Amino acid sequence: MALIDAGNEILQVYSKTEKSASILAKKLKTNFTTGISKVETNADLYITAVSDDIVLQILNSLDLKDKFIVHTSGFLPMDILRQSSENYGVFYPLQTFSKLRNMDIKTVPICIEANSVDNLNKLKSIAGQISTNVREINSAQRKKIHLAAVFASNFPNFMYSIADKLLGDSNIDFDILKPLIKETAEKVQDMKPAEAQTGPAVRGDENIMLTHLEMLKDYPAYKKLYQIISEEIKPATSK
16 A cells, blocks of 8 residues: 555555455455466566465466566565566565554665665665665575564564453453553663563562462463563573
């Protein structure tokens, strides 16, 4: 949608399922196909936004010759596209996306990489249309960013699900934590995460931690996580 809003035309959407393809194509007011052999061959750019394990499967089924192809993976190296085209690169928006949630992409970091200066400049131009935060990032750096993003986004979200479970079991709504979650996220916009750390582990409050562990006796997996993470948070002087 951001690409369309910037004045670009989406020629076609491909998906292996008609439901996914048709829903997106309707939003983009364009055509769709579920047949890999029916993918249009006259586009200026092909964005492969599929799960990592089928990127090559999709591209090996296409005959795009010298067309410009990019993938959107944070994990896969750029060079996996080498066999698919003479022009290739990476267009990786560093953000968590959900189909049912709209977002302003203007400040989202878009990490780009390409196999030539000309192709890199093309990606700079396209990315610059939709974001003010465009960065040249090589494959090794992007892989490290992806790992860091798992710790910064995926793992905390799982912790939220644990908190939701613990509260729900006591008939307490998860909403009570939302101001705390918001403030915690906002603090690291201005402080180093280590400086923003609070809680019983960083204070070395063993009595509270022992009580928490007792409260988690019916949740052995959560108890183990609590112990491991608390041990890592503890100040070096207390270890």
